[in-house]
Amino acid sequence: MKIFRILQISIRALSRNKMRSFLTILGIIIGVAAVIAMVSVGEGAKKGVEERFAAMGTNLLFVQPGSRRFRGVQTGAGGYVTLKPEDAMAIEQYCDAVAAVSPSISTRAQVVYANKNWNTQIQGTGEKFPQVRKWNVAEGTYFDETHVAAAAKVCVLGSLVKQNLFEDEDPIGKTIRINKIPFKVIGVLESKGEQGGFFNRDDIIAAPYTTVMRRLRGVDYISSIDVEAISADMTDEAQRQIEELMRERHRIAPGADDDFEVRNMTDVAESAAQSSQIMTILLGSIAGISLIVGGIGIMNIMLVSVTERIREIGIRLAVGAREKDILLQFLIEAIVLSVGGGLIGIIIGIGVSRLMKYVPTFEGITTVVTPGSILLAFLFSASVGIFFGYYPARKASRLDPIEALRYE
Amino acid sequence: MSEKIIVLENIVRIYQIGEVEVQALRGISYSIERSEFLAIMGPSGSGKTTLMSILGLLDRPTSGRYFLEGEDVSSLSKDQMAAIRNKKIGFVFQNFNLLPRTTALENVELPLLYSNINGKESKERALAALAKVGLKGWEYHRTNQLSGGQMQRVAIARALVNEPSIILADEPTGNLDSKNGAEIMDIFTRLNREQNITLVMVTHDPVIASYARRRLYLKDGQIVREEINGKTDGQASVQGGQL
Ligand SMILES: Nc1ncnc2c1ncn2[C@@H]1O[C@H](COP(=O)(O)OP(=O)(O)OP(=O)(O)O)[C@@H](O)[C@H]1O
Ligand SMILES: [Mg+2]
Numbered sequence: 185m186k187i188f189r190i191l192q193i194s195i196r197a198l199s200r201n202k203m204r205s206f207l208t209i210l211g212i213i214i215g216v217a218a219v220i221a222m223v224s225v226g227e228g229a230k231k232g233v234e235e236r237f238a239a240m241g242t243n244l245l246f247v248q249p250g251s252r253r254f255r256g257v258q259t260g261a262g263g264y265v266t267l268k269p270e271d272a273m274a275i276e277q278y279c280d281a282v283a284a285v286s287p288s289i290s291t292r293a294q295v296v297y298a299n300k301n302w303n304t305q306i307q308g309t310g311e312k313f314p315q316v317r318k319w320n321v322a323e324g325t326y327f328d329e330t331h332v333a334a335a336a337k338v339c340v341l342g343s344l345v346k347q348n349l350f351e352d353e354d355p356i357g358k359t360i361r362i363n364k365i366p367f368k369v370i371g372v373l374e375s376k377g378e379q380g381g382f383f384n385r386d387d388i389i390a391a392p393y394t395t396v397m398r399r400l401r402g403v404d405y406i407s408s409i410d411v412e413a414i415s416a417d418m419t420d421e422a423q424r425q426i427e428e429l430m431r432e433r434h435r436i437a438p439g440a441d442d443d444f445e446v447r448n449m450t451d452v453a454e455s456a457a458q459s460s461q462i463m464t465i466l467l468g469s470i471a472g473i474s475l476i477v478g479g480i481g482i483m484n485i486m487l488v489s490v491t492e493r494i495r496e497i498g499i500r501l502a503v504g505a506r507e508k509d510i511l512l513q514f515l516i517e518a519i520v521l522s523v524g525g526g527l528i529g530i531i532i533g534i535g536v537s538r539l540m541k542y543v544p545t546f547e548g549i550t551t552v553v554t555p556g557s558i559l560l561a562f563l564f565s566a567s568v569g570i571f572f573g574y575y576p577a578r579k580a581s582r583l584d585p586i587e588a589l590r591y592e
Numbered sequence: 593m594s595e596k597i598i599v600l601e602n603i604v605r606i607y608q609i610g611e612v613e614v615q616a617l618r619g620i621s622y623s624i625e626r627s628e629f630l631a632i633m634g635p636s637g638s639g640k641t642t643l644m645s646i647l648g649l650l651d652r653p654t655s656g657r658y659f660l661e662g663e664d665v666s667s668l669s670k671d672q673m674a675a676i677r678n679k680k681i682g683f684v685f686q687n688f689n690l691l692p693r694t695t696a697l698e699n700v701e702l703p704l705l706y707s708n709i710n711g712k713e714s715k716e717r718a719l720a721a722l723a724k725v726g727l728k729g730w731e732y733h734r735t736n737q738l739s740g741g742q743m744q745r746v747a748i749a750r751a752l753v754n755e756p757s758i759i760l761a762d763e764p765t766g767n768l769d770s771k772n773g774a775e776i777m778d779i780f781t782r783l784n785r786e787q788n789i790t791l792v793m794v795t796h797d798p799v800i801a802s803y804a805r806r807r808l809y810l811k812d813g814q815i816v817r818e819e820i821n822g823k824t825d826g827q828a829s830v831q832g833g834q835l
Pocket of ligand 2: 640641642762
């Protein structure tokens, strides 16, 4: 018997019992919709990360301590203490493909103003940070060379910190305490806004890197150097120049491994995207579990359906259906159900991920439905149908024709 | 001219229910000729349905041999049995056994579905079979909208559609009134005479049985008596004469 005929019979049999068919696939619909929607949230976060890095500009480079050998292992910053402020000075001075540098070191600290408390990241930077990172002040000014040279206790607030500590008050000229040390607020950074990630870039305080090194961390090294190449085309040249200079400065013998690493934005964006990929997989698997539960629902109702249809199976056997024909019929019914449920679920999942941003709790969330996630959900639901449909189908095909015909 | 379409040699069927053995058939030896119209009679529990199931290859005998059109079919595989049911045998049941919520046409097409006949030919043949049993105009009615007599005619059309050599009918008029019963018997008689289909029918009703040319009486799983055209033969002569 041709598959097409069986398909026809299966669809006919299913449409004879629309309500039951619908209830059967409800679990699959919900499962597939959940997978699509959850994965779209993960993919949205990934896209947010990528966009954020793109916004920083393609002529940005980072010099970090550590060897390329350890690239995949992600040795934490601070594991290496090889970068010194003098390295940054030298890069700016001797590499002609470099436009500006900003040494970088950060710490987390408790910040107090009047009766308000806030825990945030204190980012130590050079005075050229606004230029290198393309992030300007909205109010007041950024600190300058003299502040950096003197390790002055001045700071520039991220807009969220400003909001939390000062609300509507003007913060410029006020003194806040960072780890009990008084700092004068001289400016406020412009808001970057939420970009679909889980951390807020405006939750930050910028201070001279010298101040963070000496007064907050008590160290004499920096954790990285932000470098701006003179143009996007010159980033490769800048990278080459920096590597050459740094090997010379750190006296690395030819052939020996570097004790630093120069990364461009593409590298950084890739590794950031990788970690949001993990989140996507996590969200997707949680939703995938509901798909399996949906599959068990199919098996359950298929088993009931086999019992209800013992007479029908008996009749089919009597007129010459072979075991294989009955098996195929019930299996195809299960697959038609799960694939049908999968298609409806895909449509609902796309709808949910589109509408999610209108729900107050998820305001500002970015969701991206990828063809990959649709394909995955579809294939998964079809295999759920085969897997959970097989047992009831086999049960149906093994019935004895006489018993089946006598069944009341 | 008297070709034996069915030959049974000492057919025994024992049902095992837990510890208990039920001897439903205790050594049936008999033969049926092509184009025969045979009625099987006997008290309830005498083994009529059991015998029909074995004749129809829905069941295998516990022992004994069954030759259908000269071929030993006593120990075929399930798939081989299904193929023979599909090609050579048509069933008609007391309770019609039509598929619920389907049209008359769909029911009649059912055997063709399992014999690789394409959609167009299948439909044509099913329509012709329905016409043969006088159901022209009822093809697209759902079976639950039909009367008992009509449902049984759909079942006969289904039994006919694959041009079987034998139709097995287990109490085909058992659920019908006498008028509808008579109509069904007219159809059977016509099929038997005009198309030479071999007909084996179980019935409790002597009037219905009188349509048949030959009547076989079972009791306790054994043949007790046979009547041909009104004459009565004793058991001994049946066994001696038929084999
Ligand atoms: N599937 C089965 N399992 C166990 N015993 C069975 C089974 N089918 C029939 N029997 C027994 O076999 C004997 C013959 O049954 P069968 O159905 O052939 O009788 P019958 O002549 O058709 O009776 P009726 O006129 O009531 O239909 C009975 O004793 C019955 O209880
Ligand atoms: Mg019976």
